[in-house]
Amino acid sequence: MAGNNPNSKPMNLTLKVWRQKNFQSAGKMETYQVKDISPEMSFLEMMDVLNEDLLRKGIDPVAFDHDCREGICGTCSLYINGRAHGPERGTTTCQLHMRKFSDGDTITIEPWRAGPFPILKDLIVDRSAMDRIQQAGGYISVNTGGVPDANEIPIPKDIADKAFDAATCIQCGACVAACKNGSAMLFVSAKVSQLALLPQGKVERKTRVENMVAQMDKEGFGSCTNIGSCAAECPVGISLENIAKLNREYIGAAFTSENV
Amino acid sequence: MILDSKIPEGPLAEKWDKHKFNVKLVNPANKRKYDIIVVGTGLAGASAAATLAELGYNVKAFCYQDSPRRAHSIAAQGGINAAKNYQNDGDSVYRLFYDTIKGGDYRAREANVYRLAQVSVNIIDQCVAQGVPFAREYGGLLANRSFGGAQVSRTFYARGQTGQQLLLGAYSALNRQIAYGKVKLYPRTEMLDLVMVDGKARGIVTRHLVTGKIESHSAHAVILATGGYGNVFFLSTNAMGSNATAAWRAYKKGAFFANPCFTQIHPTCIPVSGGYQSKLTLMSESLRNDGRVWVPKAVGDNRAPQDIPEDERDYFLERKYPSFGNLVPRDVASRNAKQACDEGRGVGTTKLAVYLDFADVIKRDGADKVAQKYGNLFDMYAKITGEDPYTTPMRIYPAVHYTMGGLWVDYNLMTTVPGLYATGECNFSDHGANRLGASALMQGLADGYFVIPYTIGDYLAQMPSTRVETSHPAFKEAETALKASVDRLLSINGTRTVDEFHKALGQIMWDYCGMARNAEGLQFAKQEIRKLRDEFWRDVKIVGVNEELNITLEKAGRVADFLELGELMVDDALNRNESCGGHFREEFQTPENEALRDDENYTYVAAWQYTGDNQQAVLHKEELKFENVKLTQRSYK
Secondary structure, X not given: OOOOOOXXXXXXXXXXXXXOOOOOOOOEEEEEEEEEEOOOOEHHHHHHHHHHHHHHOOOOOOOOOOOOOOOOOOOOOOEEOOEEOOOOOOOOHHHOEHHHOOOOOEEEEEOOOOOOOOEEEOOEEOOHHHHHHHHOOOOOOOXXXXXXXXXXXXOOHHHHHHHHHHHOOOOOOHHHHHOOOOEOHHHHHHHXXXXXXXXXXXXXXXXXXXXXXXXXXXXXXXXXXOOXXXXXXXXXXOOXXXXXXXXXXXXXXXXXXXXX | OOOXXXXXXXXXXHHHHHHHHHOOOOOOOOHHHOEEEEEOOOHHHHHHHHHHHHHOOEEEEEOOOOOHHHOHHHHOOOOEEOOOOOOOXXXXXXXXXXXXXXXXXXXOOHHHHXXXXXHHHXXXXXXXXXXXXXXXXXXXXXXXXXXXXXXXXXXXXXOXXXXXXXXXXXXXXXXXXXXXXXXXXXXXXXXXXXEEEOOEEEEEEEEEOOOOOEEXXXXXXXXXXXXXXXXXXXXXXXXXXXXXXXXXXXXXXXXXXXXXXXXXXXXXXXXXOOOOOOOOOEOOHHHHHOOEEEEEOOOOOOOOHXXXXXXXXXXXXXXXXXXXXXXXXXXXXXXXXXXXXXXXOOOOOOOOOEEEEOHHHHHHHOHHHHHHHHHHHHHHHHHHHOOOOOOOOEEEEEEEEEEOOEEOOOOOOEOOOOOEEEOHHHEOOOOOOOOOOOOHHHHHHHHHHHHHHHHHHHHHOOOOOOOOOOOOHXXXXXXXXXXXXXXXXXXXXXXXXXXXXXXXXXXXXXHHOOOOEOHHHHHHHHHHHHHHHHHHHHHEOOOOOOOOOOHHHHHHHHHHHHHHHHHHHHHHHHHOXXXXXXXXXXXXXXXXXXXXXXXXXXXXXXXXXXXOOOOOOEEEXXXXXXXXXXXXXXXXO
């Protein structure tokens, strides 16, 4: 069915999927077969096919998080064949397409695995710990109204671009899932960097980094040991430089802040 | 009932200022005695929730997503308009107002649109103060681009993800208020009913999507910022979870639904590739700034695009609209693509696509320069289709993208239910029959940051701060009715899945109430929808129970509502015997196949009142008065 290349053959696949009724229950891997999967399908459309099939058989469909299916909302997750968001670099699960797989493949599908991300059902985990870190300081304290004209705050383009690169984080949690320590440093560093780079964010830079790191620790995320799996698996390419920046901000704040 | 739009008296440019002075204020010390429910945490919801909390109200914010930051505003790509005139190219509040009214094909309210243009400038200031990283020039000031056919550069943007950056700004403001304890957040929670006490909106009933718990929440006012209803069509650029349930259930409690047939079909989407397709992906229409749209001149020309010589290609937008060319408004571009495909000149294996070709600009500026501008869009296209747009023209086809219709609101954004407000895409008010590019983000944030915080105070100041307990019989009744409807869904135990029904509905809507409509088709569609709805309630298959995370049960409730809303859209399209904007009735067109409005008979907002299940909705008309703009035939030639 491909646009200009109609020579793509449907595939039959074996899926090994983590099933877990809820947080309290024990889970286990189940094996399912899916047939006639078009290479043009997205990975989640393949999961839709599985679910329609299960539903017709009266079996509870596999619950997985997804929403925009455009790679921007950060809702989708999935550990696919041992990789966060699957085998393709720089790609969320929803943008992964079945042409990356071959007929007869066995695909293992698991939820994000990290202490602070409890499983709610099957492949869905609770990522609200990330929201709570944002609530601890991921903002500039301005109320609506009474702000200066936008062009009264000139920002050098290279700084603005750097802040933008950090701001592209979609808060999916792949960095945490990919990390052997379950560290959220890449995620936290993205927000800290973005706001510390911008003149508007400088006023609160010390308290922000202290509060966000304190909340991160409180949620039980692990420590960073500079392996870099997080950046390797990040679907939007958040750079490790941000972690270096976070460390600098944190140490700087510790030496100079009156809040410590 | 006579619809009172409550448009303030006086000259257009003074209405909002005067109104802001005339509205009653709630004393700062009293604001903490009032509770406000905000449903939805996209641009319109998060901005409203944060701002109202900053003012001192107690806010409860609800979203079905696991985090407020995932609302579908996040997927907006292109940009946000504002009448800053930073480019010194002749823009002004009046020009943005005029363009929006004209772009909407003269079916929007002058006063609302003028206010939108006025506050647009404040939005940019606000977002920059929050740290939103808009594109900048080397001098450090903000960059702009021209967008969606505008003759001035008034669009602010953040690469191809303006929606995400603006939403993260609003989300950060919301987070700050959550930390202060002024906003209580309810994620993974879906509003399933509106509760009225003494004729006023006083709360909602929700279902928690993980535990299934049905719960009541009471407040002094309720704001719906729940987005549009494009997923009626099954395939759209909306998120999978985007739904009309909150708005629809409010409609059933007395909120009128306005102009439901006004839906926007966006011209530059990646075409459908097969029956398994779950959603459609839009590519920013900024691509039309440099891409050239064409199909083969000959019917049934199956050659690869590079084998079709220049003189056998039809660049149909450039041919028919020499002055706007590929930059005609969305409705015009979409209709022309459909026409080319209907003539048998579509491309790709499905023949439901046209080319968007970048060969000329790549030749002129080089692939590197093109990559700088559109790299992320080209990558996205390649990821989805497996084709390289640098060497092969993109294939595009129109897809449902935005709904201009929505809950009827007055100038204060209040629906016909006292105390119930609707903001953003959820209301009908600003875009008429067609929305201009980069105006959705503007409207969502205008409503949330700068309109509702003033207008809701006027209502609250006139009511006592006494709270209604959720033990009130009105809440208990609503909970009981909701549980009964959930039980009814679970007890059907039929043979067809929810998605099968949803796809069937989508196909009917797309075929008969999509880019082109006619009376005969619409009448047929109405019967088909009724039949399908009937079958749904007899034969839908849902497994599991309420007291769990149950994805089919969630979907079933939403599709049940789409099956009703679809019929109202058809009714509205049948009623409107004219073509305007996104509503193209084949019987009403000019000899050049352009939309033919009937200003004498249809210069009104069609607001529909619910009268009972399977009953004909009742039409109420709000006449639109144009005191500042002269109605003309839109021409992009």
